[in-house]
Structures are given as structure tokens and as C-alpha cells.
Amino acid sequence: MxxxxxxxxxxxxxxxxxxxxxxxxxxxxxxxxxxxxxxxxxxxxxxxxxxxxxxxxxxxxxxxxxxxxxxxxxxxxxxxxxxxxxxxxxxxxxxxxxxxxxxxxxxxxxxxxxxxxxxxxAQKAEARAQKGIAVITRPDIRWGRRDIKSVSLLPNVLAKQAAAEAGAGECWLVDPDGFVTEASSSNAWIVTKDDVLVTRAASQDILNGITRRTLFALAENAGLKTEERAFTVAEAQSAREAFVTSASAFVTPVVEIDGKPVGNGHPGSFSLQLRATYVATAKERARKPVRRQSVWLVAPRGERLVN
CATH class of the missing domain: 3.30.470.10 (Aminotransferase class 4, branched-chain amino acid transferase, N-terminal domain)
Incomplete structure (x- = not known):
């Protein structure tokens, strides 16, 4: 169809x-x-x-x-x-x-x-997560209200294209002080050697991802420690694990940053378990469409129903 x-x-x-x-x-x-x-x-x-x-x-x-x-x-x-x-x-x-x-x-x-x-x-996406992705970094040149999900995405497009040309799966954006804000189309996370989940604090600097919020709740329920703070590229490269989250990527492990392996260069247990838990929980809470006998839609205010 x-x-x-x-x-x-x-x-x-x-x-x-x-x-x-x-x-x-x-x-x-x-x-x-x-x-x-x-x-x-x-x-x-x-x-x-x-x-x-x-x-x-x-x-x-x-x-x-x-x-x-x-x-x-x-x-x-x-x-x-x-x-x-x-x-x-x-x-x-x-x-x-x-x-x-x-x-x-x-x-x-x-x-x-x-x-x-x-x-x-879905099978291709799962295989990608099991393999993990490489990321590159670029300066964050976006406008100052990244918390608004606006369609002003040209800097994101350029960053994603740079990643594609480098053979990477994503591009992490870095502020003038050397701290990672987020990725071109996802939130950036690391797992420290002390098993703490770290991601940038929600502010006008990043988009407060819905998957990101859900992950905080799952981590709390599992008794995992979390921190909302900035981290540098160097800290990420030396972290135990790294991953990205978004509505399309769910939780996808990062195995390489700017050519340097993260951990042992393979998806870590934290990242893969978080992905499995997120998918299972999100599916359980997901909203299923209500099937109807006839084709119908509700049009914008002031217009009639579309049949």
C-alpha cells in the first residue's frame, strides 16, 4: 500500500x-x-x-x-x-x-x-545496537534555544553529514568550554568506571529527550546511580561505556569516539541491558491505535471531519 x-x-x-x-x-x-x-x-x-x-x-x-x-x-x-x-x-x-x-x-x-x-x-536497528556505533565530535554551532524542538536543524544536518562522511553513526556536539552537549539527533551519555550514568543536565543547551527522561526513571527503579552534569570528550573516551538515546535509536551503544575505543571497543553490558529494559518497558506502556470500521480523521479546528 x-x-x-x-x-x-x-x-x-x-x-x-x-x-x-x-x-x-x-x-x-x-x-x-x-x-x-x-x-x-x-x-x-x-x-x-x-x-x-x-x-x-x-x-x-x-x-x-x-x-x-x-x-x-x-x-x-x-x-x-x-x-x-x-x-x-x-x-x-x-x-x-x-x-x-x-x-x-x-x-x-x-x-x-x-x-x-x-x-x-527493527531487526536491522537491533543488529546496529548490538554492534555499537562510532561517533565523531564537532563544535556546537546551534542557536541558543535547543530545548525547543524546532525545525531549525541545519547545524544538525551538517553534523550528521560529517558523521556519515567519516563512516560514523552519530556526531556529538561540543560547547566552547569543551563539554559535550548532545548529538546531532540524540542525547549523549557515558557510564563512569564507578557505574554512574552521566548525561548533560536539562537546560536551554539541549533537547530534553523523552527517551532520556524515561531512562532516568528506569535507572532509579533499578537502583542505578545517575548524574546530570557536563562531561568532556576526554572523559567520554576514558569512560567504561557510552551510548545515545532517542525515539528512533532507543538506547544505542557508542564504541568509538573520534577514533578512540570506548572501554574494550564493544557494546557494554550496561548499555545493552538498558536498551532491553527500555524497549520492554516502553512496549508495555505503549499506546496502541484503536481500530475502527471506517476511515476517519479529525481535521484542524474549523474544518469538517474527513471521511
């Missing part, structure tokens, strides 16, 4: 999905996004992503296009109609379509919304 996208209240074939040339997400990156992982047909960490979406919209003063209940229905429907067993749901909300002007458009401008679904090979 062809992929189906949701664009401003309508279901359309993915290949035909379009937005207006003056959508502010297109011209100003005046938009936010969220990504849900899907495992065994269920949305992982659903409420956490919904809460962070609301925060990002609030920080940028973008009006929500619909209620949480309606949005939940649409996202769940996208999993079902695209037959996503394992994959990702991507959602983007912009300030809307208006004549190009740096100043916000009128308050009654309707926000733009689009949602796409993508299937992923």
Missing part, C-alpha cells in the same frame, strides 16, 4: 503531499516537530512527546491546530492506515501560511500541520 500523509486536515498520498510556498515553516523554520517511535504497532512514550510538543508550541507562541484528543486520534490513525508495525511517526506544526514578513502574521492565521509515517527494519 502507498504511504499516506496528513496535511492540513486531509489524507493524501505521500507522493502528492504539498504545503504552500509561503508556509512559515518553509520560509522561516517557524515550526516545531515531534517524532514517535512505533514498536509492534504501538506508539512509544506517547504522552511524553505530546507534552513536549505543547511546550515547544508555547515557547514559540504557536497556536495548537487542534485539541490533544483530536491530535491523538490523528496520530494513532496514521499508524493504522500506513500499517506501521515498526517505524516512526513524524509531526510538524508551523505558524501557518502568510505573506512573507518576519513579524508574526495575524493571530487568526491557521497553523499548518503535517504528519507522515515511515516503516523501519
Amino acid at each position: 502507498s504511504r499516506i500523509a496528513y496535511v492540513n486536515g486531509r489524507l493524501v498520498p505521500h507522493r502528492n503531499a504539498r504545503i504552500h510556498i509561503e508556509d512559515r515553516g518553509n520560509q522561516f523554520a517557524d515550526a516545531v516537530y515531534e517524532v514517535w517511535g512505533v514498536r509492534d504497532g504501538a506508539l512509544m512514550d506517547f504522552e511524553g512527546h505530546l507534552t513536549r510538543l505543547a511546550r515547544s508550541l508555547g515557547e514559540l507562541h504557536i497556536r495548537p491546530p487542534m485539541s490533544d484528543a483530536a491530535l491523538s486520534a490523528v496520530v494513532s490513525r496514521m499508524v493504522e492506515i500506513n500499517h506501521i508495525r515498526n517505524g516512526l511517526i513524524y509531526l510538524q506544526i508551523s505558524r501557518g501560511q502568510a505573506r512573507r514578513d518576519h513579524v508574526f502574521p495575524p493571530a487568526n492565521t491557521r497553523p499548518g500541520i503535517m504528519i507522515t509515517a515511515k516503516a523501519l527494519n
Whole structure:
């Protein structure tokens, strides 16, 4: 079956999905996004992503296009109609379509919304985690509000491309003081020789990942020590283990940083156990779409139901 996208209240074939040339997400990156992982047909960490979406919209003063209940229905429907067993749901909300002007458009401008679904090979992802990834480091040149999940991702794109060209799986970003902030599309962690899980404290310097938050709760339940603090590249290279977390990577071990092996150069027991525990817990708590007899969607406020 062809992929189906949701664009401003309508279901359309993915290949035909379009937005207006003056959508502010297109011209100003005046938009936010969220990504849900899907495992065994269920949305992982659903409420956490919904809460962070609301925060990002609030920080940028973008009006929500619909209620949480309606949005939940649409996202769940996208999993079902695209037959996503394992994959990702991507959602983007912009300030809307208006004549190009740096100043916000009128308050009654309707926000733009689009949602796409993508299937992923779960076995391939698991094999990648079992092997571990290499990372490189680059200076962090992003804007100062990284806590907002905005679509202003050009520095992230450049960092990820640098990693790809170096044959690495991810790029860790480093602040002017030499401390790791996070990766191009994930949060960065180390495990110290004293078995303490360390990651950068949540602030405007990083995106407070939903998988990151869940991992703190799992670590606490397991009696593991955690610290939210900055760490240097050198400390990471000499750590017992390192890994990254995100909605798509879950918990993925890092086995090499800038050409130097981490630990024995293989995924560590902490990282692999945390991954297994996260996946099991997230699947248990995941939100499964409710199947319905007819095709339906809830469109943005002011529009009729789409059948």
C-alpha cells in the first residue's frame, strides 16, 4: 500500500503531499516537530512527546491546530492506515501560511500541520545496537534555544553529514568550554568506571529527550546511580561505556569516539541491558491505535471531519 500523509486536515498520498510556498515553516523554520517511535504497532512514550510538543508550541507562541484528543486520534490513525508495525511517526506544526514578513502574521492565521509515517527494519536497528556505533565530535554551532524542538536543524544536518562522511553513526556536539552537549539527533551519555550514568543536565543547551527522561526513571527503579552534569570528550573516551538515546535509536551503544575505543571497543553490558529494559518497558506502556470500521480523521479546528 502507498504511504499516506496528513496535511492540513486531509489524507493524501505521500507522493502528492504539498504545503504552500509561503508556509512559515518553509520560509522561516517557524515550526516545531515531534517524532514517535512505533514498536509492534504501538506508539512509544506517547504522552511524553505530546507534552513536549505543547511546550515547544508555547515557547514559540504557536497556536495548537487542534485539541490533544483530536491530535491523538490523528496520530494513532496514521499508524493504522500506513500499517506501521515498526517505524516512526513524524509531526510538524508551523505558524501557518502568510505573506512573507518576519513579524508574526495575524493571530487568526491557521497553523499548518503535517504528519507522515515511515516503516523501519527493527531487526536491522537491533543488529546496529548490538554492534555499537562510532561517533565523531564537532563544535556546537546551534542557536541558543535547543530545548525547543524546532525545525531549525541545519547545524544538525551538517553534523550528521560529517558523521556519515567519516563512516560514523552519530556526531556529538561540543560547547566552547569543551563539554559535550548532545548529538546531532540524540542525547549523549557515558557510564563512569564507578557505574554512574552521566548525561548533560536539562537546560536551554539541549533537547530534553523523552527517551532520556524515561531512562532516568528506569535507572532509579533499578537502583542505578545517575548524574546530570557536563562531561568532556576526554572523559567520554576514558569512560567504561557510552551510548545515545532517542525515539528512533532507543538506547544505542557508542564504541568509538573520534577514533578512540570506548572501554574494550564493544557494546557494554550496561548499555545493552538498558536498551532491553527500555524497549520492554516502553512496549508495555505503549499506546496502541484503536481500530475502527471506517476511515476517519479529525481535521484542524474549523474544518469538517474527513471521511
